[in-house]
Amino acid sequence: MVEREDIPALDVRYVWHPFTQAGTAGPALEIVSGKGAWLHAADGRNILDLISSWWVTLHGHAHPAIAGAVAEQAKRLEHVMFAGFTHAPAARLASRLAKLLPPELTRVFYSDNGSTAVEVALKIAWQYWHNKGETKRKRFLAFSKGYHGDTLGAMSVGSSTGFYTPFDDLVLPVTFLPFPATWEGDNGAPEKEEEALAKIDTVLANESGGEVAAVIIEPLVQGAGGMRMCRPEFLRSLCGRLREAEVLIIFxxxxxxxxxxxxxxxxDRAEVAPDIICLAKGLTGGFLPLAVTICSEKIHNAFLGGDFGSAFAHGHSFTANPLGCTAALASLDLFENDSTLERVAAMEDLHRRRMRDLSRLSNVHNTRVMGSIAAFDLEGGSKEYGSSWAQHLHEAFLSRGLLVRPLGNVVYLMPPYCIGEDDLHHAYDEIFEVVSHLQAG
Ligand SMILES: Cc1ncc(COP(=O)(O)O)c(C=O)c1O
Known part of the structure; x- marks a missing residue:
């Protein structure tokens, strides 16, 4: 009999995990397979994935339609360089995304992950003004507690999260604007928005307003900053002001x-269109690393010319990888054929009902729901990302078979859309118990 490899031992000896303090973290849990909303661990445990595994899984783990499409494509063409060559999955995917997005967004630039999608957006915005000869526009605006990834430009516009203290001297200068976070039944939302907009008006009106290249925002929900939600009304007022100031808008x-x-x-939900949009994570249904930065024709045209100087000199080895593009096409098919958005609407309804129950607990505050995302602030422990309290909570949920990974004191759910109603109710029952024990303790 072949001896089973000791994967945890290999992992402990050789692997460096992301966003992990190896000095205090326990060994990583070995997952051997997944199906639907469930992950199956090597030790025999079944774990209900309530956060779509870093927010990527849409239709379920190892979905057969996406797996099959990728396998077929892998037998035909696994990769080809994307300068001077193209292929059907990339061209088809670009045209389908352009048709789904607001009509202004027509030019698709491929990369590999969320951070590179953001890096590309910032560089396109910067070079757009350079190519137009407007050399004063060299400042970015971003929102307090916004998170955009871990490459240098993305860190710069996300530095107010506090994740990057060792790099304080390395990042670009960015002006941070207030984000009017709101929750269910928050009557103070309009005042918060007015206050935020007044501050934004001041930034745009003062001398450096004319030096702004672009603003970047996570529209409606700031994720890693703590699932902070804003109202569509705020986004619309914001974009109106930015358009007047001729600042490029990156969503x-x-x-x-x-x-x-x-x-x-x-x-779509906010009924407002940016100049540039960054997409990754769910693009391939969570199967493969792929990202896109999509911009308007006006921006693309500013890069056209007779020599290479005005071209966008950026690319990655795996730009527009055919397997990733094929996975993305199969995921879009599932949106069309599988009533996916209807499932999300039903999930939103369930979230709202169950969050109402949770909000009766005295240690639960600011419950908020949007689409498949539900979150609340839990009183009684550290607000710091990666705190031992957050880790303890994560483990308490895991011991009940739930994958929930609080962001500081923010507990949130963002399940794959395929999760069964009974499974989600069960998860809420368990969360209620964990949280009410903490309240009692
Ligand atoms: C809004 C947002 N932008 C960018 C990123 C970075 O994406 P990636 O981790 O794929 O680099 C993330 C990741 O969580 C994100 O939530």
Whole structure:
């Protein structure tokens, strides 16, 4: 008999895990397979994935339609460089995304992950003004507690999250604007928005207003900053002001894209169109790393010319990988054929009912729901990301067979759309118990 490899031992000896303090973290849990909303661990445990495994899984783990499409494509063409060559999955995917998005967004630039999609957006915005000869526009605006990824530009516009303290001297100067976070039954929302807009007006009106290249925002929901939600009214007022100031608007929909907020994209729900949009995570249904930065024809035209100088000199080895594009096409088919957005609407309804129950607990505050996302602030422990309290909560949920990974004191759910109603009710029952024990303790 072949001896089973000791995967945990290999992992402990050789692997460096992301966003993990290896000095205090326990060994990583080995997952051997997944189906629907369930993950199956090597030790025999079944775990209900309530956060779509870092917010990527849409239709379920190992979905046979996506797996089959990728397998077929792998036998035909696994990869080809994307400068001077194209292939059907990339061209088809670009045209389908353009048709799904607001009509202004027509030019698709491929990359590999959310951070690179953001990096590309920032570089396109910067070079757009350079190519037009407007060399003063060299500042970015971003929102307090916004998270955009871990590459240098993305860190710069996300530095107010506090994740990047060792790099404080390395990041670009960015002006941060207030994000009017709101929750269910929050009567103070209009005042918060007015206050935020007044501050934004001041930034745009002062001398450096004319130096702004672009603003970046996670529309409707700030993810890693703590599932902080704003109203569509705020986004619309914001974009009106930015248009007047001729500032390019970048929507980072890396997390909110592909149904998370209840519409295909948050910009649909908010009825407002950016100049540039970044998509990744759910793009391939969670199967493969792929990202897109999509911009308007006006922006693309500013890069056309007779020599290479005005071209966008950016690309990655795996740009527009055919397997990733094929997975994305299969995921879009599931949106069309599988009543996916209807499932999200039903989930939103269930979230709202069950969050109402939870809000009766005295240690639960600011319950909020949008589409497939539900969150609340839990009183009684550290607000810090990665705190031992958050880790303890994560483990308490895991011991009950639930994958929930609080962001500081924010407990949130963002399940794959295929999760069964009974499974989600069961998860809420368990969460209620964990949280009410903490309240009692
Ligand atoms: C809004 C947003 N933008 C960008 C990123 C970075 O994406 P990635 O982790 O794929 O680099 C994330 C990741 O969580 C995100 O939530």
């Amino acid at each position: 980072d929909e890396v997390m909110t894209g592909f149904g998370r907020t209840g519409s295909m994209f948050a910009c």
